[in-house]
Amino acid sequence: MTISAVPTNTPPALAVRNLSKTFTLHTQGGVRIEAFNNLNLEAHYGKCLVLHGPSGAGKSTLLRSMYANYKPCSGSIVVQHGKEVVDIATATPREILAIRRDTIGYVSQFLRVIPRVSTLDIVAERCLSMGEDKALAEEKAVALLRRLRIPERLWRIAPATFSGGEQQRVNIARGFIRSYPVLLLDEPTASLDATNRQTVIELIQEAKANGCAVVGIFHDEAVRHAVADTLFQVQSGTTNAA
Amino acid sequence: MSTVSSQYPTTMEPMNTSTEQPLLQVENVAHYYGSRVGCAKVSFSLWPGEVLAIVGESGSGKSTLLNIISGRLALSEGSITYRDAAGQPYDIANLPEGAKRRLLRTEWGFVHQHPRDGLRMAVSAGGNIGERLMACGERHYGTIRNAGKEWLHRVEIPENRLDDTPASYSGGMQQRLQIARNLVSSPRLVFMDEPTGGLDVSVQAKLLDLLRHLVRNLGLAVVLVTHDLAVARLLADRMLVMHQGAVVEAGLADQVLDDPHHPYTQLLVSSILQG
Numbered sequence: 001m002t003i004s005a006v007p008t009n010t011p012p013a014l015a016v017r018n019l020s021k022t023f024t025l026h027t028q029g030g031v032r033i034e035a036f037n038n039l040n041l042e043a044h045y046g047k048c049l050v051l052h053g054p055s056g057a058g059k060s061t062l063l064r065s066m067y068a069n070y071k072p073c074s075g076s077i078v079v080q081h082g083k084e085v086v087d088i089a090t091a092t093p094r095e096i097l098a099i100r101r102d103t104i105g106y107v108s109q110f111l112r113v114i115p116r117v118s119t120l121d122i123v124a125e126r127c128l129s130m131g132e133d134k135a136l137a138e139e140k141a142v143a144l145l146r147r148l149r150i151p152e153r154l155w156r157i158a159p160a161t162f163s164g165g166e167q168q169r170v171n172i173a174r175g176f177i178r179s180y181p182v183l184l185l186d187e188p189t190a191s192l193d194a195t196n197r198q199t200v201i202e203l204i205q206e207a208k209a210n211g212c213a214v215v216g217i218f219h220d221e222a223v224r225h226a227v228a229d230t231l232f233q234v235q236s237g238t239t240n241a242a
Numbered sequence: 243m244s245t246v247s248s249q250y251p252t253t254m255e256p257m258n259t260s261t262e263q264p265l266l267q268v269e270n271v272a273h274y275y276g277s278r279v280g281c282a283k284v285s286f287s288l289w290p291g292e293v294l295a296i297v298g299e300s301g302s303g304k305s306t307l308l309n310i311i312s313g314r315l316a317l318s319e320g321s322i323t324y325r326d327a328a329g330q331p332y333d334i335a336n337l338p339e340g341a342k343r344r345l346l347r348t349e350w351g352f353v354h355q356h357p358r359d360g361l362r363m364a365v366s367a368g369g370n371i372g373e374r375l376m377a378c379g380e381r382h383y384g385t386i387r388n389a390g391k392e393w394l395h396r397v398e399i400p401e402n403r404l405d406d407t408p409a410s411y412s413g414g415m416q417q418r419l420q421i422a423r424n425l426v427s428s429p430r431l432v433f434m435d436e437p438t439g440g441l442d443v444s445v446q447a448k449l450l451d452l453l454r455h456l457v458r459n460l461g462l463a464v465v466l467v468t469h470d471l472a473v474a475r476l477l478a479d480r481m482l483v484m485h486q487g488a489v490v491e492a493g494l495a496d497q498v499l500d501d502p503h504h505p506y507t508q509l510l511v512s513s514i515l516q517g
Binding site: 027070 | 500
């Protein structure tokens with residue numbers, strides 16, 4: 001593990017400032033659960049920041065907040081979106097949609113299955129939504145599916161019936177088909193075998209070499225070793241940077 | 243060079259600003275059924291190409307809201323502004339009936355929960371699709387018939403059913419025909435009231451996938467009323483949660499569903515059965 005000093009000359013791709021998140025469960029007697037409190041971190045272009053900590057420490061909550069999937073209670077998440085600097089915590093839904101289209105990519109642990117849509121179309125979709133040519137998008141999708149060892153006979157089938165590992169690889173192909181300035185990864189290697197895990201490591205390293213700022217959660221120590229530049233310890237309640 | 247650069251901005255600018263304006267602006271609207279509140283204090287903006295879902299249990303005011311903003315029910319309070327393709331604003335509450343009807347058959351579409359409310363059951367499928375084109379000024383029989391064929395194909399109905407009446411169609415086919423009838427005139431804004439409501443699950447999935455495709459490819463703006471949160475997640479960019487006539491939570495669809503804040507939204511989300 002190499003822990004690099006935070007570079008100060010370039011502005012961060014994404015910066016989290018004084019971020020706090022507490023869940024209030026109204027249906028369960030108003031129980032309040034603190035995910036994290038007053039948290040600060042920066043993600044830089046071409047580097048990989050790994051969120052680290054025990055299960056339930058709030059890593060996924062933090063990552064989901066960066067994608068505006070969760071709403072933090074206070075603090076800011078500032079991202080460089082094109083020429084603008086936008087605070088995700090207070091941006092309008094319309095701005096968030098634009099940020100998700102152009103700036104931040106997200107690969108979750110699970111593939112949310114869309115009925116009837118073929119694997120190839122699911123993977124190609126994000127290129128098409130950018131207005132890319134259909135043939136070119138499919139070519140890229142095919143290359144990635146091949147690289148991630150999804151058998152060709154499955155490409156035209158909707159992934160609902162695929163195994164867990166196959167679904168996850170489809171999900172990874174979907175996230176890596178185009179380059180985002182910021183890429184958020186929530187345990188992308190959780191149910192993969194060693195060969196496919198190695199492919200994902202290579203994909204992450206290529207994204208970094210392309211200047212992408214990667215923020216990820218990796219429980220697998222080998223993966224963490226291979227891709228991490230900075231380790232950020234997330235602990236429920238108190239948090240500090242490594 | 244200097245003439246070109248001085249010419250272009252003036253011709254480009256009106257176009258840019260019109261795409262940067264919301265298509266529909268709803269401000270503080272309310273409708274009262276006598277002393278009973280149908281819905282109240284609802285405000286939102288809808289932008290071109292955006293899909294907004296209005297969710298909530300039955301009786302929460304979803305359909306009342308949809309009927310107000312589509313000009314089908316009178317406003318008790320507030321204002322609704324629609325901007326057409328040229329950027330021209332329309333005050334929906336005070337629009338003359340003729341202008342309202344013209345909007346409804348050209349720039350707008352309305353997909354009813356029950357297809358028989360939106361179709362002419364005694365007229366052929368081709369006639370149902372063609373009627374809207376004729377209302378938009380199309381007169382050439384061949385063009386109308388070809389558009390009918392093309393749209394049957396797009397909503398996955400066999401072409402040889404073009405001359406059959408919708409009465410002979412299954413429920414799922416009727417609903418797809420209603421969608422074709424609405425989309426044939428290339429509307430910019432479509433209102434949908436529980437479009438998958440009365441259909442069985444397999445037909446629902448097919449229709450949802452079809453809607454998702456059409457909405458993406460045509461860049462439609464949609465206001466969708468549904469009590470089915472899975473439908474909202476699949477189709478919508480944004481969501482309004484209604485409870486007892488008021489909007490209790492609003493935001494990105496996935497954010498509202500994954501991190502609900504209001505007690506009612508939490509109850510709604512926690513009631514989804516895990517497949």
